[in-house]
Amino acid sequence: MSEDLLKVEGLKAYYQMNYFGVQREVRAVDDITMSVRKNEIYGIAGESSSGKTSFIKVLAAAIRPPMRIVAGSVKYDFKGLAMDVATATPAQIEAARWKHLSYIMQGSMSVLNPVRRIGKTFEDFAQKPLGLRGDAFRQRVLGHLDRLKLRPDVLNAYPHELSGGMRQRVTIGLATVCHPEFVIADEPTTALDVVVQKEVLALIREIQQEMGSSVVFVTHDMSVHANMTDRVGIIYAGRLVEEGPTRQMFFAPRHPYTAHLVASLPRIGDTTQRPALEGRPPNLANPPQGCRFHPRCPLVVDKCKSEVPPLITVANDHRSACWRWQDVEPLVNPQAGHGVPA
């Protein structure tokens, strides 16, 4: 086992609102315990409104009211800087940001300032954490752009002059120019076309391996997880329901939700009927009792409706929160059909 860079223990982050005397509490992150090791890509999967964005906001130390950490800890073990997001001072967060802890954002068009040249954006972003000025700074940025296979003249371009794939590469460049130890990538390829998507994914992986950093990769597309990540954690309604090595998650899932996500992926070369999961994700302001997946679960028993299943180790490095994890079977054989040659 390699060392952990990030340890999350019993994390609860709620949105607490009090409008006109009506109190409302949304339990977006409810009791998550997980860790991210050094030099790995950890995937987080979950649908919209599952709380995955709230979770990564906590990881990125970008907590703003009405969200609040109610319980638990988020401990980073950076080189020469250990910090707990739950108790960190703004100065500590400032010191860690970009240099140690970085973030690749989703919409590359809304991340980059449309009226500023890319070179200026790089200066705004990285000059302070890198502590370099003038020519030394320019050389550093150019060296980094070369690694991203971007030509030096993108620095003089405005965001709208670049294609979607190039813009996304620029945002990856911004996030990685300071060689951070921990990078959060929030759906970085969702808006891209298939060909460009694959290029960008390969680039993120390449950069990660060169720098030896850890990446938390968030997307709802399971086929991206299959090709990108070392381990995957599945979040459903604010809880981590299953976590394990990517291969095991696809070939031997131990939670019915994961089994469904994997089974519903269509593949070229296979036209058998794919099952669709009925129902909708629960409202986090009023989640169901017991296991939050039980209203949609095909394996539901009475116990699921009243008792919350704990996240227990079911195999080597593989944890699942299901009372009936032993009965979960992969719904389709991932190797059926002749598929796409690699």
Next chain:
Amino acid sequence: MSTLLDVKDVSKHFTMGGLLSRKVVRAVESASLSLSVEKPEIFTIIGESGSGKTTLARMILGLELPSSGEISFRGKTVSHRVGRKERLQFMANVQPVFQNPFEAFNPLKRIDRYLESTAKRFLKRSDRAGLEQAMDGALQKVGLSLAEVKGRYPHEMSGGQLQRAAIARALIPNPPLLVADEPVSMVDASLRMSIVNLLKSLRDDLGVSVIYITHDLATAYYISNRLIIMQRGQIVEMGDARAVLDNPEHPYSRLLKASVLSTEDAGSGKLGTDPGMVALAGELVGQSGRLVDRPDGRLVRVY
């Protein structure tokens, strides 16, 4: 065999810029396809952004006029410059489904009001019982019911439910043809298959033809009968979906297929794309070439 929709050598050019910096964008370049009345099918248009697939769909819906060529629906030319009566009649036969259901519905309007106005306009009914019956019937086809939808606003439903409601709205006039522009790309993974399976059952059980526009080859393989692959406005390959995707011939189609992420070697982290393939597909952009027939019935562009 009579034709339902006939697209003949259709091109669309847009002119950009002013007098001095005029630039012509060839969005669609002599596209031809036809659907028959007797055999309902899911006809898929695959392409990346900027390939002209949405422009082609807008021309089929009569929202844009082609620069050259002709689109006809049941023998009548499709255009928005016709009398109101004729246009309404066309709209009752060809209905759109859009990409993002949250943008397609006005957030301040209840969903049943959309359904109701569609029913009023196309079924020409005004009695409450008849309208409700038509609305409920359409909703039942997509696995919802009027009781579930009535009085609710778009934000009260999940993306998958809302997209189904959008399809139900399109089904009210009993159209023989639906044009669905990326109907699943904004829907969550767990709900995506319910929409795709719904399109499949519309074809199989109700005999509705669907023009399905997507960039996702895997769902295209799963549901479509025939498909065309478009690259920068040109059709590069066309034919039976299974035959084309099992063994694509055009370099661009091959590149697309090679870029689909598979789950077979999950966890191995293979992400390389052959750079030769990308270069080869890139070189062909802008060359005109011509479409030739192959023995298995597909058309491929050769240069």
